[in-house]
Amino acid sequence: MAQRVNLDAMIPREDFAIMSEDVIELELIRDFPISHLESDSAVLKLLRKPDFQRETNHWSPEQIATFITSFLDNEVIPSLILWKSPNSIFVIDGGHRLSALRAWMVDDYGDGSISRDFYNGDISNEQKKIAARTRRLVEEKVGRYSTLKNHVGKKINGDVTIANRASRLFTRPLNLQWIQGNASVAETSFFKINSQGTPLDDIEEMLIKNRRKPFAVAARAVLRSGNGHEYWSQFSNTNKTKIRSLANELHGLLFDPESQIPLKTLDVPLGGSVSPVEALALLIDFLTIASSRLVDPVSIEKCENDNTGLETINSMKRSLEVLRRITGNSPGSLGLHPAVYFYNERGKYNRFLFLGMILLVTQKIICNDDVFFKKFVVARMHVEHFLITNKSIVTLLLQNMSKKQRIPRMADMFEYLIQVASSPANASELSGKLAFSNVASKIGLSGRVLDIGESQASAAFNDETKSTIFINTFLPNLPKCSVCQGYLDPSKSVSYDHKVRRREGGRGSVSNGQIVHPYCNTGVKS
Template sequence: MAKKVTLDAMIQRADFAVADENFELELIRDFPLANLAPGSHILRMLRKPDFQRETNQWTPDQLSTFIASFLDNEVIPSLILWKSPTYIFVIDGGHRLSALRAWVEDDYGDGAISYEFYKGEISAEQRAVARRTRALVEKEVGRYTSLAGLVGQPNVGEERSKIRAGRLATRPLNLQWVQGSAETAETSFFKINSQGTPLDDIEELLIRHRRKPTAIAARAVLRAGTGHQYWSGFEEKVRSKIESAAEELYKLLFQPEAVPPIRTLEVPFGGSVSPVDAHALLIDYLSITGSPSSTPDPIDAQTEDLVGNKVVDILRRAKDVTSRITGNSAGSLGVHPAVYFYNEKGRYNRFLFLGFATVISAAVKNSNGEFFKRFTEARSGVEAFLIENKNTLGLILQNTNKNQRIVRMQKLFNFLVQYYYLNKGIPALNIVMEHIQVRGRMLDLGDQAQGASFSDEVKVQVFISESLKSALKCPICSGYMMPTKSVSFDHKRRKREGGMGNSANAQMTHPYCNTGYKS
């Protein structure tokens, strides 16, 4: 699947729900490229509605093709705008304007404007796509500055470039204006986006519930508290708490980034930072972990948060649960994501993660310290089962209704912890399937050789299998460790028993094993 170009910094967002005021409607008739140049008064007024999808739907090829179409005088759909007392809002055409400004500024998600917008938090994937886009645009079209330098220079440059340069100042984009109130403009947006390229289900969910606390929290976490501040209307103290918690959760869930094909066991707990995938995960994850009870709090059942306190509470609870899964806090289990949440071919499975998170969340909210002790004693068996049955777990999920997948994985983890706490042998797979209510026989048609050469999937599968054989394990529970993410340094002989602080008396363990279970 082609990666998409992140252009969200090119046009700022603003709250669309402005109070209606009386103002004189003076509408511009067209939209020349000069309106996107630095210092343009129109650019300073230009805004995307706060409910509009993130500007990250185009591939490098689509962006390059659009710029070429603009310069070659091909037909381009009209922009649709709406004028408020303060701003000009883009109802339709945000990608077109963002692509042109990206070309003018040479910023395809990795330039100065994007760097400031995201406070330096730009993912490796976003940078890679930006570099690929820049190279493609320069090959197919040329830099904006290069074409601009040809304007008025009839004896310079090749013929096609001179023709394109002449259109920089003469070709405008056509405009249509929405007449009426903010409500009319918002209705127009949803009608327009039900045609052509429709909104993704997750995008529409976030847009329609944009003032619900889980939606705000999810957007904050994905960008580590940077980008457009959907929480900008809250008091400064609240904004600071949101940004601090979001940044911490982002680091725990999405760092380090995984670049496929996987050649490391250092993989993120939350999988890809691709906006649609990550938002889908975060909406579920925050509904589970951010709920005040052990029952998930779905986004569509929430009330709007106008002051930000609900957002802060959700992020705080989510951080409490997350810090029990990973990180260096005293209660951290330090679970290894490659063991628990990735299949044998290195693909992330969010339902395994969400099922496990549901189990941990319930234990944290019910102050069930006994569960963590049982988990520690059962841990090595649980992990052996997960590694041995990665492919089968994937098949189980494929044969499970989407709405039941999290619940089924919750049952799986609870069963495995209880089983290995009481028994030491590996349970027969049919016993596990019976317990989590999976019926029928599943046929595995995977891993069919297609030729003499090794595919990337086969290479990843071998890498993960061989790497786990030599991976570090905790000497207390015999569970796998990811020391770059979660580690505690333990005295083999306790200090109170005369143990010294030298390397001979030191061992690396899970934080909870050292400070909770051992104590």
């Protein structure tokens, strides 16, 4: 996964439409020296990013170090493009450039005090590692800002480069261009500018165009566990509090603990990596499917804007109901182990397997099909054996499907496996060399599926090989539920069960206790 530095806290966001009651007419500044980014600068206090602009996290550590070097060495840098509202100065293009300079000035590459305040201290280990690497690269190339600032106006013997950089620090401005017109003109300009250079990806563009829709607001809230910029700031305080609370719970169920490469534990996140682009793509699909109470979910583009926050809250609540069926300690939780169901043979997360299961469970909730969940308990042991045995073939199968097919086909696969394995007479169909071919044909997939096996490896173990070895070694040895013999996910979903029920005189002793899935305890034994 490419390393990207999170600089989103460096310049605050604001909605174009929000205006203070005390309107201040701002003069157009002619250029932008680095002093405008000092903490006590009046210009910095006015500086804003549009709330629809993508997160400032698309530059690598190398890009940041190179840009700061280019600034100090008087190399060509594209002009900043700004737009003046009555109260603020909005950065239409150049957010990464200004954020990189300010990050250098305050020594905060996503792990400093400004970022910690912005995210309420909720900063991932991966973000901290990338920030530390960025800091090392910048200090190797140009040194600390505070050090160079101390050299300004002083005679430096021997090191011409440092002397030149110190002299340029406060004399070299960034060039400016101003957009003339109203907020609509500025927004149109933003899209035109971002169709060139480093263009927006599909998810970013979709979120920007649908930024007031409930799924978009909810996805951004869940991604950061209710922290960071409040894309829901226009709602009432009551609804903002509800959104933050729901986002925190959904984030915990989906993305805790943080993913590791290579795998060193099978305590893996249900939703895979919290990397923004990947996680937002997952969240939009997840919310679209899980929050629907229709057989055919309504796409984000067809939703109405949410002006109060109520639809955002409702979509999050409905999605949480489905997620609690998959994981967690609520009584209806099946406690599916992510490593069994949603990770491939190399320990990599597959969102289509997860979303396929979400689609299936959502459909059963819509239809009030309680029988399905009881059948799943009966079938579970055989289903999980099949999934573990055929991980590599499932991966190949998904690669040969169109993107639109993947989620519904995986839902069909899970349902067929449960249907077959819930009958003792048919469960044997899921064993043997022809098992996967049989399943593929039953869910409408034609053609021959071949497991190509292990490719030629280098002498050293790479991360992927290490993860594969870890999966092969530890996955079959996970603890099992005493009721259904399915695999337990002890860190997320367990229930302590009386072997002899309390109503039958069973005591709360060690000898009378066993660990089971929450649903096996409440939905089966009870």
